[in-house]
Amino acid sequence: MQLEQTYAGTFPDLAVQAHPDIPAQSRVSWVNEPLAQDLGLDAEWLASAEGLKWLTGQKEAEPGEDAGSSYALAYSGFQFGHLSPVLGDGRAHLIGELPVADAHTPDILSHRVDLHLKGSGRTPFSRPGSDGKAPLSAVWREVIIGEFFAAMNVPTSRALAVIETGETVRRRSPLPEPAAIVVRVASSHIRVGTFQYAQMNMPIDQRKRLVDYALERHFPHLKTQEHALEESSSALTLLQAVAEKQADLVAQWMGLGFIHGVLNTDNVLVSGESIDFGPCAFVDEFRMNAVFSSIDRQGRYAFGNQPGITQWNLARFAESLLDLMAENPNDAVDDATAVLAAFDERFQERWVQIFAAKLGVSVENISTAHREQLKTFIGQTLTLLEKHSLDFTEFFYTLTHTPEQISLLSGEDSAEELMDWLSELMEFRGVTGTAEAVSRSLMEGANPLYIPRNMRVDAALREVEKGNSEPVERLLDALRQPMTRRDGLEDLETAPDNSRFFTSFCGT
Template sequence: MTNRKALNDIGWSFDNSYAKLPESFFTKQDPTPVRSPELIVLNEPLAASLGLDADALKSAEGAALLAGNEIPEGAEPLAQAYAGHQFGYFTMLGDGRAILLGEQITPQGDRLDIQLKGSGRTPYSRGGDGRAALGPMLREYIISEAMHALGIPTTRSLAVVATGQPVTRERDLPGAILTRVAASHVRVGTFQYVRGAGTTEDLRALADYTLQRHYPKADLGDGANRYLVLLQEVIQRQASLIAKWQLVGFIHGVMNTDNMTLSGETIDYGPCAFMDTFDPNTVFSSIDSQGRYAYVNQPYIAAWNLARLAESLLPLLHEEEEQAVKLAEGAIGTFTDLYQAQWLAGMRAKLGIFHEEEEDESLIEDLLKMMKNHQADYTNTFRALTFDKLEDTPLNGTPELASWYERWQARLGSQQESRDQSHQLMRSSNPAVIPRNHRVEEALEAAENEGDYSVMNELLNVLSNPYAHSPEQAEYAIVPERSRPYRTFCGT
């Protein structure tokens, strides 16, 4: 028998604004119950920030709720409709294995989506079973929390619950449900869906909603084109986000338009990974055979995706199509400069440089070229420069490095800031650890094959403060030699 008091004691405070939008945007539906929910991992600091009682979530009632067997008071479960360009091809989509429970209002007054991923079939499942396997859900938990610790805007993971039911992929795998927390799940693909399937007034309702929810401080003064402002704000936020990805060597792997949020958060951790050896053409995803979403292409794909958003907004930008197109093109045209400025600022910080000089770009590009030519590890090279331990890189002893190092030192010496200040800037800009691919696989294998979660918990602890540069993190910075390229796979 369900203990309703225990459920109510968890601390939910729902106010569901998305459910008030036109009904064509979603389908109201409860999650499909599972056999025997068991809590695997709970993000207690995140729970506290949401105003939730972690101890209550650890109870049997809490596990039942996180599995979708129980619906919290105030929730209005629904599956969202959206479309998307997947590897360049347009298709109608939607939450095929996820249910949005509702929007939690935190003690700080923030509004955050609470979504169950792997919660059963929906009208958008397209023949799928609507379920998720334990490994991919734990992968999303690990990577999303690592991204948060690195200071990169991201959806977050509150919990993973085992379902007690297998899911069949190439073989039977243990099933699981992830509780995802997001500023919202409004995507470029949401706008594409409404543009194609809805009315202009539906599109206006979605755009107004997005402005109010994510850009309440945007300048919408007299005479402002509010929908052009929305597009410009999203472009700025995405330029910043993609620059942050590039600066830590993160490769998303599946940058479809349904995986680009209007909030500017990273979403969907399927075939993602972090780059070890620096190579701009690195691809990890097994399904990206053409390299569309390679590391070097991520800024270009972001601009392409944003152009699809601009196309969707055309009816709102101007009543005359030709003028609307000009406005859209002008906005999209700013992305490259915005991204480049953010990336250069981040790279300067990684090298301890405080102020802009003309020579900086060539200094950065020459370093990256050396790293590629000598197959140097991306993260560890910047870590070695931070602590002046060049012997830790394959660049050590090369004539190119000697010449480059002299230029770099002269550049640092030209600043008013001290060498100690530069060192502190580098420490706070260059992580000691990232979710190394072999470490993530180790954790997932122990969890899936042996029911051992200690490896994952230790990894999560190390990743929780990546800029600490503590002795405990040293072994997690070691990169093993690989006999073959690392590959990741889509969690569906």
């Protein structure tokens, strides 16, 4: 199937031709069959020698056919609060865009996804000394997190395939690790950092074009409204749309106890999808200030900081668009400030909805007063979890299926307080008119049993380094059906006792 390059072709300043390094001994060792099917691809063919060439952009052109080119994408980024004017794909290559919707309308930008390699060698954006490669363990981490998010309906990039290259790299220790490449699929790889780079390096007409391209690709409904957008308002419309997507996404992360770990502006997609899972982790024993990333020494991206950091990232996004939003700078600042305030409102609304579902409380017809009470109760619930060092996922799963056992999750000294909390929850369900069947349905859709528990994932990754893929495949099987308890997977239901001391690394 022929891939396209509308982004690279339209914005040459943002895409530099770069050829991936695919060693001769490379092989496709895993294909994401459900994703391949969704994309209209033959998984068996993808695993073949011809499939490998196609996935890596090595396919030879037929007579009269354009073989195409691969690209390294340019972007900037505020990394831990400090601007890096030039980042870009230093170990990744955009292979092309795959049309995935109505074959009769292939020119519609929203009907496509990016195929993107990560760990595929050096590019013009590589840092000095970088080999551009990735260890097999980091590649499988991308697979695991993406598949869990997909199962939980969290917008996310996903791995289509794993390519083992036969090489070795050194990352976590002096010992060599097997290297690999992940074939990543995303709606696009346009980031907040893309617009920051454009502001510093591109003329205003091209920046306006970039805004329109992003709207058409990710928010086509906003481009086809009855009242066509004025050019000056397109940037504001994009900012509003991205802010809403990011508010929804971070609220979903919080509902699963997820910590991204490196929430820099170069890791924020305008599509609102999750991306880059190097140092990410999940909270086991609940702590609002939980941090696991080895590079987040100040706790900037701690669990509870993610909404505020996302709003900060959006403020940087707004700064890159101000001169496109309005002729009067003061008007542009006022408009951007209103969007940032609306982000907080949107996040709070989605956060309440998500945790209400986890608690089995319907908010469909809830009054304003009861909504405020519910918001307070959610905060008290999280405080209770932290006070008694309760496991976030286990607590909500127990509430869903065996609420009478809530008091058994901690020591005797906390049993009475937990039962009082449960009584208050039951009263609140009654006040809001939440029927028992509705309550059960809400919780069953919101509270997984299996999550990518940090040390369980790490143990599986250490095995895959040794050539044993069975633990990873077993973990994937659980995470693709995270609500359903199955015999033989009991060890994946809980975290080891020392899980709070887990440390995550960037890996790639």
